Amino acid sequence: xxxxxxxxxxxxxxxxxxxxxxxxxxxxxxxxxxxxxxxxxxxxxxxxxxxxxxxxxxxxxxxxxxxxxxxxxxxxxxxxxxxxxxxxxxxxxxxxxxxxxxxxxxxxxxxxxxx
Amino acid sequence: xxxxxxxxxxxxxxxxxxxxxxxxxxxxxxxxxxxxxxxxxxxxxxxxxxxxxxxxxxxxxxxxxxxxxxxxxxxxxxxxxxxxxxxxxxxxxxxxxxxxxxxxxxxxxx
Numbered sequence: 001x002x003x004x005x006x007x008x009x010x011x012x013x014x015x016x017x018x019x020x021x022x023x024x025x026x027x028x029x030x031x032x033x034x035x036x037x038x039x040x041x042x043x044x045x046x047x048x049x050x051x052x053x054x055x056x057x058x059x060x061x062x063x064x065x066x067x068x069x070x071x072x073x074x075x076x077x078x079x080x081x082x083x084x085x086x087x088x089x090x091x092x093x094x095x096x097x098x099x100x101x102x103x104x105x106x107x108x109x110x111x112x113x114x115x
Numbered sequence: 116x117x118x119x120x121x122x123x124x125x126x127x128x129x130x131x132x133x134x135x136x137x138x139x140x141x142x143x144x145x146x147x148x149x150x151x152x153x154x155x156x157x158x159x160x161x162x163x164x165x166x167x168x169x170x171x172x173x174x175x176x177x178x179x180x181x182x183x184x185x186x187x188x189x190x191x192x193x194x195x196x197x198x199x200x201x202x203x204x205x206x207x208x209x210x211x212x213x214x215x216x217x218x219x220x221x222x223x224x225x
Contacts, residue, residue: 035215041217041218042203042205042215042216042217042218043158043203043215044215045212045213045214048211048212055211055212056210056211056212091157091158103148103160103163104148104158104160104213105160106157106158106159107157108156108157109157
């Protein structure tokens with residue numbers, strides 16, 4: 001079974017530029033998550049989709065971050081304009097259903113450095 | 116707010132020694148999951164605990180969920196170099212959202 005695919009793996013941009021990350025979840029998984037992991041910290045949930053609807057985006061900085069999940073499959077996370085504090089690993093994850101009884105499977109992550 | 120705290124933040128042990136990390140929440144959890152993240156890698160699911168007082172074992176790893184469902188622990192017996200990484204607990208407060216702890220970074224001295 002193929003895992004969660006993410007691209008690009010690494011990105012370096014200057015502050016105020018924009019960046020987009022792409023995620024393809026495990027086939028058949030209804031729930032897709034974007035987490036932000038700053039070095040030395042635990043993953044922080046940015047947004048959670050159930051199929052193509054948003055379940056939780058309470059920690060998404062909506063003035064600069066946006067995410068969409070087209071047709072309930074792939075997802076993109078965009079940051080515009082980027083700030084230095086956005087330097088982190090952006091982890092996409094998926095699960096068959098909601099968190100209650102399901103394992104979350106993480107992708108390898110997209111490493112963002114903002115200079 | 117709903118937070119999950121972990122201690123210690125770092126742990127250095129001699130190979131063969133035991134290791135324990137603790138996870139605490141101020142409010143009751145519906146369930147708790149544990150993940151391992153190798154250096155430079157992504158979190159990988161280890162186990163989920165649901166019932167009050169539940170104990171589960173995976174080879175040298177023992178996971179416990181407190182009676183009040185507010186705390187949990189992971190104990191590794193006789194650590195090996197392959198155990199290196201950061202161990203995260205992640206709590207579900209019943210809102211279908213996982214809140215990750217701060218993690219315990221384990222390093223092994225050969």
